[in-house]
Amino acid sequence: MIENRRLNPMKAIMIIYVICALFRIIEYMGLRTDQSFFGEAFVHKLAGIAVLFWAMRYFSLRPADIGFSGKSVLRNIFYGLMLGCFVFGMAYAVEYLLQFSKGNQPTLQLYVTSYAVGGNIGQQAGLMFFAFCIIGNIINVMMEEGVFRGLFIKLLETKYAFLKAVLLSSVLFGFWHVIAPVRNLLDGQISPMGAVMSILMLIVTTGITGAKFCLLTKITGSLWMPMADHFFNNTVINLLHVVTLSGVDEWQVLRISIAQTASFVIVLIMYWRSGAHHKQTFRV
Incomplete structure (x- = not known):
C-alpha cells in the first residue's frame, strides 16, 4: 500500500501534474x-x-x-445531478428574469457549443454532436476528478490534514485552467490585460469549484x-443557451x-x- 513507500507527496503530485499539463x-x-x-x-x-492508472499501479x-x-x-450520481440541476436552474431563472426585465425577449435554446472564456463557440444540433458532448464530458470528469480529487x-x-490537501489540490486545479486565455493571448484574440484578468478569474472560480x-x-x-455535479455543470453550459435580441449567452459568466x-x-x-x-x- 501507499503508506509503505517512502513518499514525498508534493514531489509525486508535481511530477504527475506536469506530465498531464x-x-x-x-x-x-x-x-x-x-x-x-x-x-x-x-x-x-x-x-x-x-x-x-499508471500512478495507481x-x-x-x-x-x-x-x-x-x-x-x-x-x-450519489443522482444527488450530484440534482445539485447541479437545482443551482443552475436557479441561475438560469435569474438570468432569464433579468434579461426579460430589460426587454431583451430571452429564450432558452438547446444546441451544442464548446465552452470558451469569452463566450461559447459553435452551434450544432445534430445527434452526433450531442453524443460527442456527452462522451467528452464523461471523459473530462473521470480524468479531473480521478486525478485532482x-x-x-x-x-x-499521507502528510497533510484534509483541509490543507483541499487547498493544495484546488490551487493546482485553478492553474490547470489558465491555458485557454494564454492561447487566446498568443493568437491575438485578447489583450495582455484581458488575459491577466481572465487568468485571475479562472484561478479563483475554478479553485473554489x-x-x-x-x-x-x-x-x-x-x-x-x-x-456527477461536475458533469452536469459542464454539460449544461455546452447545451442550454440564453438567446436574446442582442446576442447569445451574454451573461454566461x-x-x-x-x-x-x-x-x-450548500x-x-x-x-x-x-x-x-x-x-x-x-x-x-
Whole structure:
C-alpha cells in the first residue's frame, strides 16, 4: 500500500501534474481539437486517465482507494445531478428574469457549443454532436476528478490534514485552467490585460469549484457525487443557451457565478452538518 513507500507527496503530485499539463499544452496549442470537428479537448484527458492508472499501479492503489467505490454509486450520481440541476436552474431563472426585465425577449435554446472564456463557440444540433458532448464530458470528469480529487487528495493526506490537501489540490486545479486565455493571448484574440484578468478569474472560480468537489468527496466518501455535479455543470453550459435580441449567452459568466456560489454554500453547510470532517475521506 501507499503508506509503505517512502513518499514525498508534493514531489509525486508535481511530477504527475506536469506530465498531464504537457499533454494539455500539446492539445490546446497544437492539436486544438476543441476548435475542430469534435468541439472537445479530449485527447489530453485520455492521456491523463492513462497517467492516473499508471500512478495507481505504482502506488499499489485500488480504484476504491481513490474514491471509485462500489457503494451507493447510483444514489450519489443522482444527488450530484440534482445539485447541479437545482443551482443552475436557479441561475438560469435569474438570468432569464433579468434579461426579460430589460426587454431583451430571452429564450432558452438547446444546441451544442464548446465552452470558451469569452463566450461559447459553435452551434450544432445534430445527434452526433450531442453524443460527442456527452462522451467528452464523461471523459473530462473521470480524468479531473480521478486525478485532482482522487489521487492528489489520497497522496496529500499521507502528510497533510484534509483541509490543507483541499487547498493544495484546488490551487493546482485553478492553474490547470489558465491555458485557454494564454492561447487566446498568443493568437491575438485578447489583450495582455484581458488575459491577466481572465487568468485571475479562472484561478479563483475554478479553485473554489475544485474545493467544493473535494468537500463532496469527503461528505460521500467517494468521487461519484462530485463527478456527477461536475458533469452536469459542464454539460449544461455546452447545451442550454440564453438567446436574446442582442446576442447569445451574454451573461454566461454571471450565470456560472450564481450557480457555483450557491452550490459552494450548500455543500459547505452539508459538510459541517454531516460531520464529514470527522470521517475518513475515502470510505471503501
